[in-house]
Amino acid sequence: MQKTSKALLGLATAFVMSSALPNLAKADELTLCWAAWDPANALVELSKDFTAKTGTQMKFEFVPWTSYADRFLNELNSHGKLCDLIIGDSQWIGGSAENGHYVKLNDFFDKEGIKMDDFVPATVVGYSEWPKNTPNYWALPAMGDVVGWTYRKDWFEKPELQKEFKAKYGRDLAAPKTYDELKQIAEFFQKREIDGKTVYGASIYTERGSEGITMGVTNVLYDWGFQYENPKKPYDMEGFVNSADAVKGLEFYKSLYDCCTPPGSSNVYMVESADAFKSGQVAMQMNFAFTWPGLYKDEKVGGDRIGFFPNPAEKAHFAQLGGQGISVVSYSDKRDAALQYIKWFAQPDVQAKWWELGGFSCLNSVVNAPGFAKSQPYAQAFLDSMAIVKDFWAEPSYASLLQAMQKRVHNYVVAGNGTAKEALDGLVKDWSDVFKDDGKI
Amino acid sequence: MRAILRIAARIGRRAGPPNFPYPKRPGENLTISPSSIVEKAADATARATPVSVARRVRGLSDRAIAWLFIAPAITLLLAINIFPLLWAVYLSFTNYRANRPNAPVQGVGLGNYQRVLNDPDIWQAMQTTAHFVFWTIVLQTVIGFTLAYLIDRKFRGHAFWTTIILIPMMLSPAVVGNFWRFLYEPQIGLFAYAVSMVSGIPTSDIQMLGNVSLAPWAIIIVDTWMWTPYVMLICLAGLRSIPDYIYEAAEVDRASPWRQFWSITVPMALPFIMLAVLFRGIENFKMFDMVTLLTGGGPGSVTEVASITLKRAAFESWATGRASAFAIILFVAVFGLANIYVKALNKVKQR
Numbered sequence: 001m002q003k004t005s006k007a008l009l010g011l012a013t014a015f016v017m018s019s020a021l022p023n024l025a026k027a028d029e030l031t032l033c034w035a036a037w038d039p040a041n042a043l044v045e046l047s048k049d050f051t052a053k054t055g056t057q058m059k060f061e062f063v064p065w066t067s068y069a070d071r072f073l074n075e076l077n078s079h080g081k082l083c084d085l086i087i088g089d090s091q092w093i094g095g096s097a098e099n100g101h102y103v104k105l106n107d108f109f110d111k112e113g114i115k116m117d118d119f120v121p122a123t124v125v126g127y128s129e130w131p132k133n134t135p136n137y138w139a140l141p142a143m144g145d146v147v148g149w150t151y152r153k154d155w156f157e158k159p160e161l162q163k164e165f166k167a168k169y170g171r172d173l174a175a176p177k178t179y180d181e182l183k184q185i186a187e188f189f190q191k192r193e194i195d196g197k198t199v200y201g202a203s204i205y206t207e208r209g210s211e212g213i214t215m216g217v218t219n220v221l222y223d224w225g226f227q228y229e230n231p232k233k234p235y236d237m238e239g240f241v242n243s244a245d246a247v248k249g250l251e252f253y254k255s256l257y258d259c260c261t262p263p264g265s266s267n268v269y270m271v272e273s274a275d276a277f278k279s280g281q282v283a284m285q286m287n288f289a290f291t292w293p294g295l296y297k298d299e300k301v302g303g304d305r306i307g308f309f310p311n312p313a314e315k316a317h318f319a320q321l322g323g324q325g326i327s328v329v330s331y332s333d334k335r336d337a338a339l340q341y342i343k344w345f346a347q348p349d350v351q352a353k354w355w356e357l358g359g360f361s362c363l364n365s366v367v368n369a370p371g372f373a374k375s376q377p378y379a380q381a382f383l384d385s386m387a388i389v390k391d392f393w394a395e396p397s398y399a400s401l402l403q404a405m406q407k408r409v410h411n412y413v414v415a416g417n418g419t420a421k422e423a424l425d426g427l428v429k430d431w432s433d434v435f436k437d438d439g440k441i
Numbered sequence: 442m443r444a445i446l447r448i449a450a451r452i453g454r455r456a457g458p459p460n461f462p463y464p465k466r467p468g469e470n471l472t473i474s475p476s477s478i479v480e481k482a483a484d485a486t487a488r489a490t491p492v493s494v495a496r497r498v499r500g501l502s503d504r505a506i507a508w509l510f511i512a513p514a515i516t517l518l519l520a521i522n523i524f525p526l527l528w529a530v531y532l533s534f535t536n537y538r539a540n541r542p543n544a545p546v547q548g549v550g551l552g553n554y555q556r557v558l559n560d561p562d563i564w565q566a567m568q569t570t571a572h573f574v575f576w577t578i579v580l581q582t583v584i585g586f587t588l589a590y591l592i593d594r595k596f597r598g599h600a601f602w603t604t605i606i607l608i609p610m611m612l613s614p615a616v617v618g619n620f621w622r623f624l625y626e627p628q629i630g631l632f633a634y635a636v637s638m639v640s641g642i643p644t645s646d647i648q649m650l651g652n653v654s655l656a657p658w659a660i661i662i663v664d665t666w667m668w669t670p671y672v673m674l675i676c677l678a679g680l681r682s683i684p685d686y687i688y689e690a691a692e693v694d695r696a697s698p699w700r701q702f703w704s705i706t707v708p709m710a711l712p713f714i715m716l717a718v719l720f721r722g723i724e725n726f727k728m729f730d731m732v733t734l735l736t737g738g739g740p741g742s743v744t745e746v747a748s749i750t751l752k753r754a755a756f757e758s759w760a761t762g763r764a765s766a767f768a769i770i771l772f773v774a775v776f777g778l779a780n781i782y783v784k785a786l787n788k789v790k791q792r
Contacts, residue, residue, distance in 0.1 A: 070756060077540045077759070095540060209737025263627040263644075266651025266740055281628075396541070400758040407562075407742055415653045415741030437760075 033083035036062035095396035127325030139325025141362035186260035189283035201260030212269035222318035224249025242424035308381035321389035404430035533765035553766035585672030618734025679713025
């Protein structure tokens with residue numbers, strides 16, 4: 001009994017202490033929340049300069065991508081004080097702005113002379129603005145990211161493969177410019193023996209649980225003519241989401257999944273796709289640009305063996321935007337210190353170092369610098385891709401819109417149920433329901 | 442949880458003293474009885490209590506003191522169990538969304554319930570759940586009971602094998618989900634390799650998680666692998682509780698082993714088997730973690746069990762009102778079924 005009461009007392013004390021501790025945290029300590037991935041490690045490195053300059057210690061809360069949205073949206077919705085600064089996903093901006101999770105930065109930018117014109121326009125629209133295309137800023141563009149492709153340069157350069165390819169298709173084996181070319185190359189490599197190993201054509205996104213297959217499918221569908229809504233009438237989706245061109249694009253994505261992916265590719269997102277490439281399974285890989293520095297450094301497939309190319313073009317030329325802006329959480333008690341961090345982060349020399357360390361800066365002076373395109377082997381592909389970006393809905397209801405798309409396209413592409421037309425018709429219906437619930441149509 | 446507690450309490454009440462499956466070992470009574478320490482502590486506390494307080498306490502009836510003692514527990518139960526339940530019932534009649542704190546909350550009557558019950562996706566999820574629950578229970582009961590029956594033969598090393606069999610149950614579902622993903626992986630996975638060795642199908646064609654007809658079975662296999670030991674353990678307790686003299690009497694009556702099995706073993710172990718089925722049923726009805734890690738509900742939605750649908754509605758779409766309605770429907774369903782089942786279980790026990 002005594003033991004029990006002692007243990008209980010101990011537990012209670014621990015509980016009180018643990019709930020009190022965050023409040024005891026020093027004022028000169030900031031917590032930054034982000035996803036657990038390569039760029040986050042680069043940011044830890046970069047932030048040491050900030051600590052050296054200001055004496056403010058930085059704490060980091062990194063969560064894996066698959067639970068990133070769950071974890072932090074929960075935190076924001078419950079008005080949690082865990083994060084002072086957050087690098088939130090681009091689609092959260094609508095909800096976070098409308099519900100007051102983020103501090104509006106316009107006045108701060110004006111006061112500190114931070115100009116949004118200094119940043120790549122697509123990133124400002126994508127990561128900072130809500131409502132879109134209005135000068136209301138909720139974040140500073142922090143990490144530019146976009147879906148692009150990597151390929152095995154060493155395989156592409158093998159003379160015997162080049163010869164065989166040319167004989168078969170009448171052109172050189174090189175990074176594809178159109179989707180037909182991409183598919184031909186993928187088919188060419190599918191189940192081919194290279195260096196005694198069976199290899200496959202391409203790795204593409206098919207993940208079901210969070211946002212994977214949507215990012216992959218939209219990345220391709222934009223090029224085929226898919227549009228989210230009537231450019232002249234907001235939320236009018238019939239004939240745009242499910243246009244004949246969009247249907248063709250979705251059929252193409254499925255044909256690529258069926259013909260040219262490695263076995264067991266039914267649930268692939270960033271990590272799995274990078275793994276397929278790293279383990280030497282695939283000739284081409286669709287993935288966000290943030291994976292490129294790591295892949296380039298890889299001993300087995302990096303260096304001379306890897307090449308990078310932006311999305312191929314079809315009817316149009318777009319690429320799915322990734323990346324995030326950095327925001328100050330309005331529930332934080334250390335708003336001023338957090339703003340100081342953003343001020344520091346926006347400086348051109350810090351941004352230049354950010355790029356050096358493996359982060360993708362969105363600052364014009366960095367990406368337009370004369371030597372930028374040659375500074376890294378993937379810099380050119382990144383620049384070309386960032387010029388053609390398009391993003392998913394950033395509405396406060398983006399998660400419902402995303403869920404509907406995950407379900408509809410996975411059901412068609414991976415499960416093979418129904419037709420592409422049915423999948424996109426269903427999507428129009430689901431999306432219309434969401435907007436009806438929101439009172440937007 | 443409350444339902445389980447109530448059920449367990451009821452079973453405990455009717456069952457009388459538990460049939461402890463293992464004989465008490467000598468030496469178990471050698472430990473110092475804790476009651477003497479407790480008495481000493483109580484004595485010391487009583488002496489230390491100021492007279493005025495002691496007098497006041499003495500004035501209270503036993504009943505009042507009893508209430509005083511259980512008050513903290515009741516308060517906690519109300520705060521973290523009953524209140525959220527009632528709150529969820531309230532929310533299920535509103536359009537509340539947890540991520541729109543500024544939006545006005547309006548009552549929508551039975552609208553949420555209507556919408557949930559008319560949603561074909563939700564019925565699909567319920568069917569998926571039913572398929573999963575049914576087959577996991579069937580497989581786990583059959584295999585679990587068979588294993589328990591074999592282990593109960595008390596061959597040499599049976600304790601060792603019991604421990605080995607129990608290992609999967611001790612792993613976290615998150616670990617199990619992750620490593621079965623690797624086991625199912627067509628290129629490097631052991632599962633595909635083993636099936637390929639037996640059947641001759643090339644491993645690249647054995648896509649357990651990506652195939653619409655195989656994926657529901659893939660999650661059933663994993664759950665069965667993990668939880669059969671649990672069922673086995675409960676069945677083993679049941680088998681050990683059957684007194685030997687009944688079998689001896691049956692021997693005297695010249696009952697065949699077959700007859701003994703069906704007339705003695707099964708009926709006498711039945712309450713235990715039913716209890717195992719109940720626990721597994723409730724557990725698997727709310728299966729979430731393992732399936733999420735294995736398939737994320739895919740391909741398409743063929744493995745999207747009800748709790749995944751519920752989680753997505755509640756914590757991704759933040760349709761809190763609708764999700765509450767769905768949760769209440771699930772709660773009532775499980776609670777109702779479990780109550781009927783416990784009635785049946787008690788009938789069986791009284792036989």
